[in-house]
Amino acid sequence: MAWEKFNPTLGAHDLVQDLKWDVNLREEFKRNEAGVLDRYKLLPDERKAIEARDFRKLYDLGMHPYLGGQLSRFIWGNDAGKGAIEASKNLVASLQGQPREPDKS
Amino acid sequence: MAEIVFAAGAPHAPAIVGLIDRAPEDAQKVVKNTYAAISKGLRDARPDVVIMFANDHLANSRISAYPDFLIGMADKHTGPHEWFQEWIGCREYEAKGNPEVAKALFRGMTQRGIRMNANEENLKFDDNISVPVVLTDLDKTNITLVPVLQNCTVPPFPDPQRCYDVGKALADFIKKDLPADMRVALFGSGGLSHEPGGARYFKIDEEFDQKFLSLCAKGDHKALLREITLERLEEAGMGGTAEVLSWFPVMAAIGELPGDSFGYTGWTSFRCGVGGVVWDLNANNKR
Incomplete structure (x- = not known):
């Protein structure tokens, strides 16, 4: 990704900030990810990319890589x-x- | 006229705390020698306050309202913030703040045309402040801390020339605004090459790192401003390497002075090039 793609308006940025700052939201994200995602203004492709763990797509949509790293x-x-x-x-x-390692969560 | 009595720049990569025991001996040695020199130099200089510039990794502000420089004005600075503690793998700390110097800095930089923001609450610190504090045991000294969290990663962020100009204003502030007998230390926390969260997460640009360290240790500011461009910073690791911009206010404030470096390691698992510089503030007296 180059900075040309950076899109400061993505809802995923606020999602990551709130997850960092709110331990209860973090726990809810583990239990009910869809319910948490419902509360954020995510583009349809942005939401699909989060659900598919498709960071390439998220970065192409303009996610900041530092927040992408934290989402991971x-x-x-x-x-x-x-x-x-x-x-x-x-x-x-x-x-x-590349394929990622099998999900252990 | 207050006096700058110590100045250093060093990385704050979390793995130099959390993975230090797993690192090969030569990599461990670089980290330990660098921070031992900083720790000793800091104590020997007997500063009243250390003003620490460090990248804010989006820990305190939303992208929609992101400050370029955020001064911590709290009377004590505790960390690391809860979510970062297991990630860094470091102990908790409570460093003494210096609200008077922090407020003076906010006022003084504003008067000199430098937009800074300030917050009286305890800022959320990740590796940026936590790693230098625990590796120097700053919280176990009587030295007070004024953190200045810098935007090195949310574009458009202040470029090398702007950061250098901030340092020139900082020098004027220290000289004219702080109490005459105050002793001030400056610390630039960040870098070297790394790309956190990027496709080159495990890549380190040793050529960039060695060049940067060499120019810093020579005190060659003209070459730094000519060669350490935003383009070169991003090439050496997008969103991470630009943390070395936190060294620029420090270097500009002390002037073109040489310093000592304590080795370099590009051990991949640090996910960051590691090496630091302690500048020789008495170099002009020795010439």
């Missing part, structure tokens, strides 16, 4: 030793069009 950690793990590494690998696999 909400999905796959955030701890320094393991989860965050798995999240990084799956994120990069998606961006490079």
